[in-house]
Amino acid sequence: MKIAVDLDGTISEYPEFFRVFCKAMREAGCRIYVVTDRPEGTEDVVAEQLEGYGVTYDVIKVTGEKSRYISEEGIEVLFDDVDEYFRDLPEDVAVFKVRQKYNFDFVRKNWI
Numbered sequence: 001m002k003i004a005v006d007l008d009g010t011i012s013e014y015p016e017f018f019r020v021f022c023k024a025m026r027e028a029g030c031r032i033y034v035v036t037d038r039p040e041g042t043e044d045v046v047a048e049q050l051e052g053y054g055v056t057y058d059v060i061k062v063t064g065e066k067s068r069y070i071s072e073e074g075i076e077v078l079f080d081d082v083d084e085y086f087r088d089l090p091e092d093v094a095v096f097k098v099r100q101k102y103n104f105d106f107v108r109k110n111w112i
Contacts, residue, residue, distance in 0.1 A: 001029075002075040004066075005057075007036040007046060009081035010098045015053035018079075022056050032057040033075060037064045037085070 003025055005011055011018045011034070022032045034057045036046060043060050050057060063069050066085040070078060070093060078086055081098040089095065097103070103112055 001025075001077065002031045002033060002073060003077040004033040004035045004070055004075045004079070006066075006078075006080040006082075006085070006098075007034055007049065008038075009100055010079050011050070011053060011055055013081075013098065013100065015055065019054040019056075026056055026058070031059070033059045033061060033073065035061045035063065035066050035069060035075075035078075037066065038062050 005018060005022065026032055034046065034050060034055075038046065040062060042062055046060050046062065050060075061069055066078075066080070067088040070089060075093065077094045077096070078089065079096045079098060080086055081100050081103060083097075083103075086093070086095045086097075097111075104110070105112055
């Protein structure tokens with residue numbers, strides 16, 4: 001199984017969870033893709049940040065076209081906090097949306 005995880009607003013907000021999750025999934029034979037929308041050529045910065053969090057992975061992909069990349073790579077699961085990155089994914093890709101103050105109203109208890 002191929003699993004994609006966003007960095008900003010996802011791993012960066014829940015690093016302990018994703019440290020444990022990514023390690024367990026890799027040990028179970030899954031491939032972990034960190035797919036983040038940052039400027040081109042920042043893979044080394046992303047790798048350093050992931051190392052600081054203790055998050056293990058197989059691939060780092062920096063792209064603003066996450067849906068296209070996920071579809072092309074045959075990735076089956078995505079964790080992300082921004083709708084635009086998964087709106088165009090096919091139905092067979094499981095999407096786990098990460099709640100943040102900018103996408104969830106914690107007072108009214110509903111998605112924004």
